[in-house]
Amino acid sequence: MKTDNSIKLEFPSKSSNEGFSRVAIAALASQLDPTLEQINEIKTAVSEAVTNAIVHGYKDSIGTIYITAKIRGKKLTVTVRDKGCGIADIEQARQPMFTTGNENERSGMGFTIMESFMDRVRVKSVPGGGTKVTLEKQLDIKQ
Amino acid sequence: MSAQFKIENSTLRVLLCGEIDHHTARSLCESIDLKTVSVKPQTMLLDFSRVSFMDSSGLAVVVGRKRLCDKLGIQMYIVNISGYPEKILRMSGADKLVEFKEDKNEN
Numbered sequence: 001m002k003t004d005n006s007i008k009l010e011f012p013s014k015s016s017n018e019g020f021s022r023v024a025i026a027a028l029a030s031q032l033d034p035t036l037e038q039i040n041e042i043k044t045a046v047s048e049a050v051t052n053a054i055v056h057g058y059k060d061s062i063g064t065i066y067i068t069a070k071i072r073g074k075k076l077t078v079t080v081r082d083k084g085c086g087i088a089d090i091e092q093a094r095q096p097m098f099t100t101g102n103e104n105e106r107s108g109m110g111f112t113i114m115e116s117f118m119d120r121v122r123v124k125s126v127p128g129g130g131t132k133v134t135l136e137k138q139l140d141i142k143q
Numbered sequence: 144m145s146a147q148f149k150i151e152n153s154t155l156r157v158l159l160c161g162e163i164d165h166h167t168a169r170s171l172c173e174s175i176d177l178k179t180v181s182v183k184p185q186t187m188l189l190d191f192s193r194v195s196f197m198d199s200s201g202l203a204v205v206v207g208r209k210r211l212c213d214k215l216g217i218q219m220y221i222v223n224i225s226g227y228p229e230k231i232l233r234m235s236g237a238d239k240l241v242e243f244k245e246d247k248n249e250n
């Protein structure tokens with residue numbers, strides 16, 4: 001397909017990179033002519049995954065975040081990976097309101113938002129090794 | 144992200160302008176809380192009409208401000224929210240904590 005495309009991003013886990021990383025993925029997705037609502041949903045889901053890598057994966061240290069995004073046909077697939085602390089119990093982590101973060105700043109809704117805004121969310125994690133979140137969204141369905 | 148404050152009678156309007164994420168939320172909360180404590184209004188309106196992006200960090204901003212308002216006896220409302228920020232707050236149950244109001248007269 002002539003629309004097939006892909007990008008890779010690698011950046012330090014600084015919060016100032018949250019904004020540009022979601023905008024970069026949204027710019028790639030815009031090649032599929034999505035609705036504004038779909039673009040906002042993609043931006044939000046990417047922001048959740050990147051923020052998790054920064055605040056949970058690498059906690060108080062700075063590590064590298066790796067993002068890949070590809071377009072195949074009308075489908076967008078984004079992976080966000082860190083080599084941080086990992087998640088011991090993924091099922092528990094995905095529950096709404098579950099958080100190990102600072103209760104004034106985190107609500108435990110990140111995974112729930114990713115699931116609501118994307119078609120599919122896959123999580124692979126190794127405690128002590130890191131976490132990879134894969135987000136998929138089909139963009140030929142207009143709401 | 145910045146917050147603009149307007150005080151009318153005993154109502155403090157907090158006009159949120161820009162992107163609310165983990166990067167911007169902490170200083171945003173600090174500036175709102177400072178203003179809230181010094182003004183001690185009867186009512187506070189968190190105005191979302193100029194929010195250009197929001198993720199789960201925005202939810203924590205709302206819940207935390209509601210907690211402070213409760214402590215100070217301030218009635219808090221969310222005004223002019225729509226689209227996916229509203230969806231995020233509703234799916235998290237924040238609409239049961241804070242009342243959402245439409246209010247187009249002041250932008």
Ligand SMILES: Nc1ncnc2c1ncn2[C@@H]1O[C@H](COP(=O)(O)OP(=O)(O)OP(=O)(O)O)[C@@H](O)[C@H]1O
Nearest residue numbers: 052056057093099100106107108109110111131199
């Ligand atoms: N990349 C990651 N590395 C390590 N732990 C993670 C990672 N992503 C998520 N987690 C764990 O999963 C929990 C739930 O994540 P989720 O994004 O749903 O909520 P949160 O980040 O705690 O709060 P919110 O997203 O509402 O700000 C986190 O509190 C953390 O314990």
Ligand SMILES: [Mg+2]
Nearest residue numbers: 048052110111
């Ligand atoms: Mg999160």
